[in-house]
Amino acid sequence: MNLYVRQGQYTLKFRIISNDAIITDMIEQILSDLYRDEIPLPRNPLKALNWYIIKTADRFLVIDTGMNREECKHAMFETLRELG
Secondary structure, three states: OEEEEEEOOEEEEEEEEEOOEEEEEEEEEEEOOEEEEEEEEOOOOOEEEEEEEEEOOOOEEEEOOOOOOHHHHHHHHHHHHHHO
């Protein structure tokens, strides 16, 4: 479940990862087609990783997608769906 709050160019997003993990992050628009987001890392001292998305008319270029974990993949695909 997610809750989104828009504030200017930012979208504040609350993600419920599990019963005990709620991650807050923002999709930051750096340039017109360049975005920064966080991938949550539940049960890890890092808490989250930054990743960058370049959006074109028909595809995305993803830079630093996090660790090979289900939580990371879920968060990544959710952000890509949101960016359209």
